[in-house]
Amino acid sequence: MVHTPDGARLLANFAHHICGCRGDWSMASFRDSKIAEIRAQVGKGRVICGLSGGVDSSVVAVLLHEAIGEQLQCVFVDTGLMRADEAVEVTSVFRDHYNIPLVHVDAGDIFLGKLAGVSDPEKKRKIIGATFIDIFEAEAKAAGGADFLAQGTLYPDVIESVSFDGGPSVTIKSHHNVGGLPERMNMALVEPLRELFKDEVRALGRALGLPEILVARHPFPGPGLAIRIPGEITAEKVAVLQRADAIYLEEIRAAGLYDAIWQAFAVLLPVRTVGVMGDERTYDHVCALRAVTATDGMTAEAFAFDHGFLGTVATRIINEVRGINRVVYDVTSKPPGTIEWE
Amino acid sequence: MPDRILIVDFGSQVTQLIARRIREAGVYSEIVPFNRAGEMLGSFNPRGIILSGGPASVVEADTPRVPQAVLDCGVPVLGICYGQQALCAALGGTVEKVERREFGRAFLDIAGDCQLFDGCWKVGDRAQVWMSHGDTVTALPTGFHVVGTSDNAPFAAIAD
Numbered sequence: 001m002v003h004t005p006d007g008a009r010l011l012a013n014f015a016h017h018i019c020g021c022r023g024d025w026s027m028a029s030f031r032d033s034k035i036a037e038i039r040a041q042v043g044k045g046r047v048i049c050g051l052s053g054g055v056d057s058s059v060v061a062v063l064l065h066e067a068i069g070e071q072l073q074c075v076f077v078d079t080g081l082m083r084a085d086e087a088v089e090v091t092s093v094f095r096d097h098y099n100i101p102l103v104h105v106d107a108g109d110i111f112l113g114k115l116a117g118v119s120d121p122e123k124k125r126k127i128i129g130a131t132f133i134d135i136f137e138a139e140a141k142a143a144g145g146a147d148f149l150a151q152g153t154l155y156p157d158v159i160e161s162v163s164f165d166g167g168p169s170v171t172i173k174s175h176h177n178v179g180g181l182p183e184r185m186n187m188a189l190v191e192p193l194r195e196l197f198k199d200e201v202r203a204l205g206r207a208l209g210l211p212e213i214l215v216a217r218h219p220f221p222g223p224g225l226a227i228r229i230p231g232e233i234t235a236e237k238v239a240v241l242q243r244a245d246a247i248y249l250e251e252i253r254a255a256g257l258y259d260a261i262w263q264a265f266a267v268l269l270p271v272r273t274v275g276v277m278g279d280e281r282t283y284d285h286v287c288a289l290r291a292v293t294a295t296d297g298m299t300a301e302a303f304a305f306d307h308g309f310l311g312t313v314a315t316r317i318i319n320e321v322r323g324i325n326r327v328v329y330d331v332t333s334k335p336p337g338t339i340e341w342e
Numbered sequence: 343m344p345d346r347i348l349i350v351d352f353g354s355q356v357t358q359l360i361a362r363r364i365r366e367a368g369v370y371s372e373i374v375p376f377n378r379a380g381e382m383l384g385s386f387n388p389r390g391i392i393l394s395g396g397p398a399s400v401v402e403a404d405t406p407r408v409p410q411a412v413l414d415c416g417v418p419v420l421g422i423c424y425g426q427q428a429l430c431a432a433l434g435g436t437v438e439k440v441e442r443r444e445f446g447r448a449f450l451d452i453a454g455d456c457q458l459f460d461g462c463w464k465v466g467d468r469a470q471v472w473m474s475h476g477d478t479v480t481a482l483p484t485g486f487h488v489v490g491t492s493d494n495a496p497f498a499a500i501a502d
Contacts, residue, residue, distance in 0.1 A: 019390030021345035023368025
């Protein structure tokens with residue numbers, strides 16, 4: 001485990017010294033064999049790929065494009081649960097950088113409608129998964145049919161969602177694009193990254209020539225801000241959270257801390273507490289801030305900001321975002337917690 | 343074909359981390375649930391096998407056991423936590439539930455040389471490790487010797 005400091009060395013000794021293995025497996029060799037696998041799986045078929053702007057789906061898209069070129073169609077589903085300005089960023093990166101055809105589907109109203117009144121985190125993930133697939137099928141039909149759906153499912157998604165092939169691993173929570181998929185699916189799945197951990201995906205991205213700013217981007221979950229608003233989701237709450245999250249990340253980048261952190265985000269709590277602003281009593285939402293260090297997302301520790309930093313962020317958020325009058329910081333490690341709140 | 347290590351999963355939440363570390367060492371690795379390890383061994387042809395941890399107890403009756411194919415395969419086998427205990431039980435050692443469990447940070451006193459410790463631990467060192475167990479090995483299988491002990495596990499690290 002990460003916390004036995006010499007653990008990696010012991011395992012390397014087993015592989016190299018005791019078993020006599022060479023150490024020549026790398027992302028470059030993975031990429032070559034994976035491209036061959038994709039071509040074998042897809043044949044002459046058409047693949048539709050969901051693009052979120054995150055490093056996973058970007059690597060999937062570029063990998064697929066290298067493997068099957070024109071047989072690929074990318075679709076960016078704007079769920080209305082993304083961060084401020086994210087939709088614009090995603091479309092501009094893939095239209096300016098790459099020659100990959102991209103369809104932008106503005107589906108915010110649909111997702112929010114289906115999530116109305118839903119509080120249970122598992123239900124949220126399953127609804128988002130199902131709605132996502134519905135929209136994909138519609139897009140695939142509109143684009144003239146597709147045989148395969150590509151997704152950026154990773155190893156941590158698999159272990160956290162599926163009782164490993166019937167083995168005894170315990171289910172933690174379903175992921176929108178694995179356990180959350182409904183039974184009826186009219187396309188076969190292509191998940192070229194499902195054996196990889198997050199930092200292996202980044203290494204693969206670099207091996208594929210993706211720009212560093214995309215490769216080094218923090219992970220962002222498929223269900224987006226839906227799992228950062230415990231309780232019911234409304235358009236108003238999403239807007240409030242987008243503003244708070246934008247301020248938090250702006251301050252993190254300005255302090256030069258972005259790359260030292262694995263993932264950082266704001267959470268909008270359904271808890272309301274009392275505050276005082278301009279001699280008036282306020283009664284508003286609490287915003288929780290989360291930042292963790294991790295090497296692969298399976299274990300993580302809360303990032304130790306100095307208190308000056310958190311105070312600055314809290315002040316900005318409370319002043320600038322209507323609807324929040326208190327900011328707290330989540331100090332829970334993973335395990336026993338998870339990085340995300342839902 | 344690249345050299346590969348097979349990791350036999352007994353259900354630990356962190357089995358994937360073992361795969362991760364092996365790959366970081368430049369060696370391809372895959373994970374198979376214990377109950378399918380036998381059928382995978384022939385085609386996968388690993389140069390070594392690692393038995394993972396897991397939530398069960400070897401002391402109880404209907405819990406996972408090391409597949410015979412693993413015991414017969416002829417390549418080095420590393421057993422970690424439940425993997426160690428299951429291997430011991432299969433090879434004639436004894437595993438028992440203990441009063442004093444170890445969860446979290448613990449210290450391993452290195453008692454013997456082992457290729458596993460190359461370049462990091464030597465006899466007399468006190469290494470920081472991470473433990474999570476309520477059972478422990480209490481008697482060695484034939485041919486094994488102790489290479490590391492902890493406060494509550496006299497047979498924490500063993501080798502043959």
